[in-house]
Amino acid sequence: MRPKKRFGQHFLKDENIARRIAESLQFKQEGRRTNLLEIGGGTGMLTQFLLQRQEYELFVVEVEREAIEFLSERFPQLGDRLIQGDFLKLRLDEMFSYPLPVIGNIPYNITGPIFFRVLDYRDLVPEAVFMIQKEVAQRIVAEPGSKDYSVLTVMVKSFYDTEYLFNVSAQAFYPQPNVKSAVVRLRRRAIDPDIDDYDFYRYVVKTAFGQRRKTVRNALKTLYNLESVPSNILDKRAEQLTLDEFFQLAKLVR
Numbered sequence: 182m183r184p185k186k187r188f189g190q191h192f193l194k195d196e197n198i199a200r201r202i203a204e205s206l207q208f209k210q211e212g213r214r215t216n217l218l219e220i221g222g223g224t225g226m227l228t229q230f231l232l233q234r235q236e237y238e239l240f241v242v243e244v245e246r247e248a249i250e251f252l253s254e255r256f257p258q259l260g261d262r263l264i265q266g267d268f269l270k271l272r273l274d275e276m277f278s279y280p281l282p283v284i285g286n287i288p289y290n291i292t293g294p295i296f297f298r299v300l301d302y303r304d305l306v307p308e309a310v311f312m313i314q315k316e317v318a319q320r321i322v323a324e325p326g327s328k329d330y331s332v333l334t335v336m337v338k339s340f341y342d343t344e345y346l347f348n349v350s351a352q353a354f355y356p357q358p359n360v361k362s363a364v365v366r367l368r369r370r371a372i373d374p375d376i377d378d379y380d381f382y383r384y385v386v387k388t389a390f391g392q393r394r395k396t397v398r399n400a401l402k403t404l405y406n407l408e409s410v411p412s413n414i415l416d417k418r419a420e421q422l423t424l425d426e427f428f429q430l431a432k433l434v435r
Contacts, residue, residue: 193226193286193312195353202364203230205346206237208282208308214238216277220268220285220295222252227286232256240277242268269294273302282308289314289360296321296337299367303340309367310346318345318363330420332390335427336383339374341367374428382431389419389430397422397430409433 193199209215217237221244222228231239241256242264243249249265256263264271269291273281283306287295292313299306313321316329321337322345323329337343349362376382385401392400398415401407407415410433414426422430 191289191354191356191358192224193353194355195349196226198349198353199226200230201347202227202284202286202310202312203234205310205364205366206234206282206284206308207366208280208368209236210280216240216281218242218273218277218281218283220283220287222263223248223286225252225255227284228252228256231284232258237282238262240264242266242271244268269298273305277305279305280307281305282310284310286312289317289358292317293333296333300336300340303369307369309341310364311367312349312362312364314358315348315361315363318365321345321365321367325423326421328420332387335386335390335422335424337367339376339382339424339427341369343367374424375432376428377432377435381435382427385431385434386419386427389422389427393418393420401434405434407434 206217214235215237217231217239219228219231219239219241222241223243228239228241231237239259240262241252241259243252244265244267246265249263252259253263283299295311299309317333320329320331320334322343323331323334344366346364346366349364351357351361353362388404389397389400396416396418398407400419410430414422414430
């Protein structure tokens with residue numbers, strides 16, 4: 182197996198790190214096995230430890246044909262639970278029933294799309310554990326007012342409690358990436374936020390952050406009637422708004 186640049190592949194080679202990632206997944210059901218989806222099996226470094234967790238029925242999705250052949254030879258017990266395909270294009274709701282935790286060492290060049298795909302299936306995915314670029318991990322757990330607070334922060338934290346678990350050095354990969362890595366865990370929030378329309382909410386958040394130096398009033402005034410929105414929200418910049426203020430903003434604007 183050779184890493185391929187077009188897939189953004191950096192293969193994890195440290196077994197201790199792989200074991201820690203596999204052990205970081207905590208969701209389980211009493212008295213029955215839970216389906217688990219690994220995104221990007223690669224060389225199977227993480228797969229081998231996930232298969233050891235008997236509380237899960239592991240499925241692996243991998244887009245690259247050579248990796249599929251390698252994984253099928255190394256883990257014949259996966260059988261048809263080894264899926265060749267693009268996670269970003271899978272219809273998870275047609276393939277699986279609730280619950281479906283997901284896990285993976287995901288390609289850094291498509292980290293954002295993968296997180297938003299998980300959000301698309303938030304009612305199906307109760308927990309996710311991902312190894313990602315450290316800078317993105319910091320955004321995932323950022324608080325209002327920090328430079329890392331972003332669209333991704335708000336959207337993920339609107340539906341999931343986020344945890345920054347541990348760092349991973351570049352020496353743990355082949356080839357070594359030029360960035361640092363970290364592992365994060367997402368757990369579905371017990372209570373859904375007061376959001377009437379997910380797509381509209383996402384658009385409002387994205388638009389508010391589209392001009393970070395402007396206040397929310399100036400970022401949104403050309404698109405929406407803002408008369409019903411209180412000034413304590415409109416006079417702030419997007420990076421200063423709490424989740425509850427974003428919920429209120431989207432609800433009043435809509």
